[in-house]
Structures are given as structure tokens and as C-alpha cells.
Amino acid sequence: MFKSKTNGRAVITNAPAKYRFQAGDYEEVDLHFSLIDVPDDLRELAKTFRPSTPRVQRRGLIDAPKPDDVSRVMPIVSHYAKHYGVDEDLILAVIRVESNFEPAAKSPKGACGLMQLIPSTAAMMGVRDIFDPAENVEGGTQYLARLLHRFGNLEHALAAYNAGPGRVREYHGVPPFPETQKYVRLVKGYYQQYKQGRKPWRAQQTLVASTEAERASGAFDVDAGASESAPIVIKLRSGLTERADRITETDSAYIVKLGNSMHSIKKDLVEEVFLPE
Numbered sequence: 413m414f415k416s417k418t419n420g421r422a423v424i425t426n427a428p429a430k431y432r433f434q435a436g437d438y439e440e441v442d443l444h445f446s447l448i449d450v451p452d453d454l455r456e457l458a459k460t461f462r463p464s465t466p467r468v469q470r471r472g473l474i475d476a477p478k479p480d481d482v483s484r485v486m487p488i489v490s491h492y493a494k495h496y497g498v499d500e501d502l503i504l505a506v507i508r509v510e511s512n513f514e515p516a517a518k519s520p521k522g523a524c525g526l527m528q529l530i531p532s533t534a535a536m537m538g539v540r541d542i543f544d545p546a547e548n549v550e551g552g553t554q555y556l557a558r559l560l561h562r563f564g565n566l567e568h569a570l571a572a573y574n575a576g577p578g579r580v581r582e583y584h585g586v587p588p589f590p591e592t593q594k595y596v597r598l599v600k601g602y603y604q605q606y607k608q609g610r611k612p613w614r615a616q617q618t619l620v621a622s623t624e625a626e627r628a629s630g631a632f633d634v635d636a637g638a639s640e641s642a643p644i645v646i647k648l649r650s651g652l653t654e655r656a657d658r659i660t661e662t663d664s665a666y667i668v669k670l671g672n673s674m675h676s677i678k679k680d681l682v683e684e685v686f687l688p689e
Contacts, residue, residue, distance in 0.1 A: 445558065447538035448550045454488055458546035461485075463516030466524065466543060477513040482612045485513060485526065488549045495550075496557040501606035502566075502599075503527075503553055506573065508612060509598045510552075515545045527552025570596045604654070608677045615675075643688040648681055659685065 450458075461484055485507070493500035510528040511517035518524050522531065525548035534542050539551045559569040563580065571586040572579070574595040579587045586596055605615040644656040646668065654677070658669040665676040666685070 445537045445554060448547060448554070450544075450546045450550060451491070454491060454546045455544075457484075457487060458544050461515060462541075462544050465516065466518035467514070467516045476613050476615065477508065479611070479613045481513040485515075485545060485549065488546050489553075492550050492553040496553050498553055498557050498560065499603075502603050503549070503556070504606055504612055505599045505603035506552065506556060506570075507549075508602045508615075509595060513612070515543060515548070524548070525552075527555075529555070566600070567596050570599050604648070605675070608648075608675075608681055610675055645686040646677065646682060647684045647686070648677075649683045659687075 482504075489500055489503050489507070492498075493503055507513055507526050510523075511526050513526065515526050517526070517528065519528060523529060524531065524534075524542045526545055527548055529539065529542055529548055529551050531542060533555060534548075534551050537551045537554055539547045541547055542551075556569065556573060559572045559577065560566070562577065563569045563572060567586055568580050571592050575587050575589060575592045579589075579592075586593060602612075602615055606612065644659050646654045646656060646659070646666070648654065654668065656668040656670050660667045661679075662676075665678050666682060667676050
């Protein structure tokens with residue numbers, strides 16, 4: 413099977429050479445999907461917040477989601493996290509960046525729903541109602557699971573979710589596209605915070621608009637400079653690191669301050685704290 417790089421159209425053919433060697437607009441897809449199967453209880457739950465009309469928006473919104481927006485989707489996320497063997501916090505981080513927990517979200521490029529599925533990819537998994545929260549989350553989670561298995565690397569899988577598997581293979585890693593590089597940083601940033609126990613409606617990242625056009629459209633980037641200049645380095649047991657301007661501790665947690673934001677990290681998640689000399 414082949415997929416158009418420009419419009420996402422899927423092509424099943426008995427003449428693969430035509431698309432493999434003669435049409436540079438197509439990439440070969442080596443992922444295999446199963447048809448989705450939504451349990452009755454999740455389908456009934458999804459009906460309670462299935463949007464009536466889509467709403468065009470960009471990813472990377474500054475405002476945190478409301479607690480109710482997260483809690484209503486949690487049973488669906490938990491079910492498919494276990495079903496496909498994907499970390500629940502990772503699914504939540506992808507949803508946060510893709511749609512900010514808005515089931516009616518539709519990107520200017522046509523990606524739809526909570527996990528911003530492309531219609532052609534959704535169709536390969538038997539998704540009939542792309543804005544149905546349960547169908548969308550199952551499709552997105554299955555796609556993410558297949559990418560994690562295909563690449564065996566979190567950054568590469570996230571880059572493939574954003575830019576397509578072919579682009580990751582082409583560049584042997586995260587492609588040099590600003591949007592994709594921002595996307596990977598954002599998802600990893602929220603994933604790290606969720607793993608530390610912070611609720612999605614309290615997790616924050618320092619965000620700045622990269623260009624005036626992006627500022628106008630609502631696409632934002634991580635302000636890496638603000639974090640990199642912070643003097644305190646916190647090494648987590650997961651292998652990730654976090655920086656802070658100031659840190660205090662209680663019996664069970666570190667209280668971390670970076671810029672205008674403050675949060676706590678459970679001590680059992682921390683391997684070592686490096687203070688400035």
C-alpha cells in the first residue's frame with residue numbers, strides 16, 4: 413500500500429513499482445492495522461460528548477484543558493492504553509498537543525478529532541465516525557502503538573505520528589521540519605509532567621510563538637531557552653531531566669519553581685538533583 417505525501421490518499425495496487433519508483437509523491441506504508449472494535453459501554457459514553465460540528469483549530473494551545481474535558485475521555489484512554497500496550501500518560505500527552513482534549517478539533521490540513529486522525533489512515537482501521545471520541549482514540553492509539561513497535565524509539569514514533577513514517581525513514585530520525593521538531597518536544601514535555609503525577613489541567617510549558625504567522629494561527633513552541641538557562645538540574649529515574657530556578661523539599665516531594673510556574677515532583681521519581689556550585 414502507498415500513501416500520498418500531499419493529501420494522505422491511500423492507494424492499494426498490484427503494480428507497486430509504479431508508485432515506488434516513478435511517483436515521488438507517494439510513500440510506501442509498511443504498517444498493518446486491525447479494524448477497530450469499540451465496546452458498547454464506551455460507545456454510549458462517547459455519544460455524550462460527540463461534537464455536532466467540527467471546529468478548525470491549531471495544535472499547541474496555551475490554555476490548559478478543563479478537568480471535565482479530561483475526565484470524560486479517561487475511561488476511553490485507559491481502555492485502549494491497556495488494549496494496545498501504550499502508556500496512558502503518553503496517549504494523554506498526544507491528545508493534549510493534537511487537540512487540547514477538544515473532540516471537535518479539525519486542523520487546516522484535515523486531521524480530525526481528539527488524536528487528529530487523517531481520514532485515509534482512519535479508514536484503514538475501519539473508523540466510520542472520525543469525530544466519535546471512542547473511535548478516534550482507538551484509531552489514534554493503535555496508530556501510535558504500531559509506530560512505537562515499528563521504530564522502537566519514542567522520538568521517532570512521535571515524529572512519524574506528526575510527519576509520517578516515510579519521512580522518519582527518509583531522514584533516519586526526526587525530520588528537520590520545525591513543526592515536527594516542536595511537536596516532539598511538546599508531547600515529550602507533557603508526557604514527562606504527567607509521569608510525575610501532574611494532572612493535565614495543571615501541566616504547563618513555557619510557550620512562545622515562533623513567528624507572527626504562528627502567533628496569529630495559535631501554533632506555539634516550547635521556550636527552550638528559558639528552561640536551559642535555569643541553574644538547577646533534576647535528573648529523573650525515567651532518564652529525562654528537568655531544570656528549575658529554585659527547589660525546596662517536603663517529606664515526599666520536591667517543590668520546583670521555573671519562571672512563573674511552580675509544581676511538585678514525587679521524590680521516588682527523582683534520581684539526583686544537581687545544585688549550582
